Amino acid sequence: xxxxxxxxxxxxxxxxxxxxxxxxxxxxxxxxxxxxxxxxxxxxxxxxxxxxxxxxxxxxxxxxxxxxxxxxxxxxxxxxxxxxxxxxxxxxxxxxxxxxxxxxxxxxxxxxx
Amino acid sequence: xxxxxxxxxxxxxxxxxxxxxxxxxxxxxxxxxxxxxxxxxxxxxxxxxxxxxxxxxxxxxxxxxxxxxxxxxxxxxxxxxxxxxxxxxxxxxxxxxxxxxxxxxxxxxxxxxxxx
Numbered sequence: 001x002x003x004x005x006x007x008x009x010x011x012x013x014x015x016x017x018x019x020x021x022x023x024x025x026x027x028x029x030x031x032x033x034x035x036x037x038x039x040x041x042x043x044x045x046x047x048x049x050x051x052x053x054x055x056x057x058x059x060x061x062x063x064x065x066x067x068x069x070x071x072x073x074x075x076x077x078x079x080x081x082x083x084x085x086x087x088x089x090x091x092x093x094x095x096x097x098x099x100x101x102x103x104x105x106x107x108x109x110x111x112x113x
Numbered sequence: 114x115x116x117x118x119x120x121x122x123x124x125x126x127x128x129x130x131x132x133x134x135x136x137x138x139x140x141x142x143x144x145x146x147x148x149x150x151x152x153x154x155x156x157x158x159x160x161x162x163x164x165x166x167x168x169x170x171x172x173x174x175x176x177x178x179x180x181x182x183x184x185x186x187x188x189x190x191x192x193x194x195x196x197x198x199x200x201x202x203x204x205x206x207x208x209x210x211x212x213x214x215x216x217x218x219x220x221x222x223x224x225x226x227x228x229x
Contacts (some may be wrong), residue, residue, distance in 0.1 A: 100146070
């Protein structure tokens, strides 16, 4: 069974204090790994897609990396507006041939000024 | 361009009542999805559709039905609501997966449902 595990469950940082969030996965035939940001009371917002080990993508203070077993979301010099829950999801083929997403439970990030 | 919209935003039902949640997207996406999100459980797929007139079961389909009569709309129905269906429901849509290409899903703002 495909599994996605995110750690830590919650992370508290001071403004400017860089850190990383982890997403470990076990899936057969990975087609893509996705990172989403979710603010309280809102739907998830797409951030990145990673397709193969070694791939990296950046957006402002965020950088996502991928290995064969895990992905990291690095946050450099975070600001309070980066506070949100970050979700990781993997896409793999189902027996029907269609691909759906399996989500982790998320990491709740709080950045204090 | 409104993206993915959901109706209603909030709803309180009594056990045994029925209701329909409406999802609409204006991005011409072929695929649409319904998820539920519960504390400590993450997002779980209820049903999905890969095209007009087609639907399929996801991870937690029991107690729900869906219909996709038009490409832009995806309806989620609860025939006889139960307290266990208290949750936040999200609709999402994406382009069709084609030749191994993966497309991100775009989510609506959610519907918060309470069943008493």
